[in-house]
Amino acid sequence: MSDSRPLRAAVIGAGRMGMIHGHLLSIYPETEVVGFVDLNTRLSDHLASQGLRAPLYPTVEALFSAATPAAVFVCTPTHTHLPVIRECLARRVHLFVEKPLATTRTDAEAILRLATEAQVVHAAGYVYAHLPIVQAAHDLLKRGALGDLLRFTAHAYVSEVFGPKRGWFFQREQAGGGVVANMASHLLFILGWFFGPIRRAIASTRSHASTIDDSAQALLTFASGVTGLLDTSWSMPGAQMLDYGLTIEGRQGTLVLCRDRILLHLLSPAGGYDAGWSQIHASDLPADTAFDVSPHIGGEAFYRQLHSFVEACRTGTLPFCSLEEACNTQRMIDAIYTSAASGAPVEVA
């Protein structure tokens, strides 16, 4: 496929994430927004006042009656993903789904099956994986800089929930869970991308502020043999934006992934780095972003995420952030909740 025309895309769900994707699609040189879909059609004035002037349709059916998008960005509340995607894929359009993929593993796997059968390009919106520094960490691991990977520790904290909360995002049935499904899932995606399929989880969760999980601790084992501990909470003071960190130990070295840098300790030279300590800062990595839609949250990762999806659509290949990878994340989420509920380890088939 070597089509040089802009990718015609529609955004389903005109909430906060839908608007961000709408803006990105508007500013990206090789995409065009052909429509929004939202049950609340009064949003059209609000969208227009932001410069988002593509028509707003009340239903997916109305969108497809009036326009012919080649791709859809599904940004509706999580519990609606499966029916919305089923309706969209009846037209065989490329598919981008905001995270998490679904409220349950069963639904997530059904979504993946639909997308695979439709033979479309698909991707999930785990935006932090597109940060250049995260990709640099992935490259180092794949190049074997740390040798055999052994273990990790990880955290994902934010100051979000200190009492009862309203809205679909804080309802288990609609959001699929609390901090694990909706905040820590960013880090779970990265863990799955780095270490492969999940095999086992032992976890506990707590609801101390809201009615869903506000914090969790999980011991995860991957098929690659890597084991590690994730600690997460959205009731930690001091972090208006998601604060995450990951320390990975291998036989030949240790990698500490921070927000804007990697601290690397190697026992012997590898991956172009000397033995001992090295620091790789985001400013040392090649820049390939034309617009920063959200300097403090996600930054250039949003633009890179879109670029990766558009390129995948052009070439007909699956990006690294495909729904297959997102299903691995969903299996982790599911295993953590199942283990926390039963108090027993969960083996993931």
Next chain:
Amino acid sequence: MSGLVLELRPPESQHYVSWRERLETVARYSDPDEVHALCEKAYSLGARAVLTVFDHTIREALAAYQRWRDIEVWAVVPNMFAFIRDLTDRGLVGAARARFMRLTPSQMMRTGFRAMLDLGGIRRQDLAVGTMLVCEMEFAALRGLRVTRLFLHPQVTEIALAGGAADVFMAVAAMAERLGIGAGLVTHNPLRAVEVLGSDLRRFARVVTPCNSKGYKMFPNRDLCETLFRSDPARFIAAEVTAGGTLEPEAALAHTRALGLAGAMLDFRTAEAAFRGRTIPRLWP
């Protein structure tokens, strides 16, 4: 000439190398005296203005600091992270009400009157109308401070730039003119700002945007940004001068000065390190 400008933000909204560094920094700067001390360190390095997103601590510290130092305060409004959090917790009406209740009775009257004039825009959830209403309420709550410039929070700025919503920026410029202060922009996308605003960029006397010798955070790239800076250097103030702390402050600022820019931002880490090390008696001669 603006020279050095101290950049303040609620410490919770910054990035840190480790969780421990975060907690230590957030705890430390929750004390207005520590913010006050930081301002004084920056002052000794040559900073004569503070660009800030406000929280209660910063407002209190700056109010005290302005009593004994003649320093400009450049306000970035609204505090979008706090506003988004409020939106989630209280809904749009609740978030607006919380800001309204911080005003004095006369400010409430003025804000209420202005809102009445914009009822259509409020009903339509017009971005410019809603943004300005929140900006005006947050700005009004800064009573006691001598604010000399007004900036729109970058989270709104970048969205409005992406959408080409020039009316949002015109509303900010008009608000600044009405208040008798200058207007400015904080953005990571200065070329897009030129594209959207055209000649109206002149209404924004200061544009704060990344500038460093590594091209870090300079979108779409360093060459295009520097070409823009050279075309109108007195308008631009360099942010991210040390490229996330990877460049020595003295060399980083020399690069900015060589481009002829109006000034440079000094983040808290650079200010603390330069003051502690005393390696640079005055960062911006």
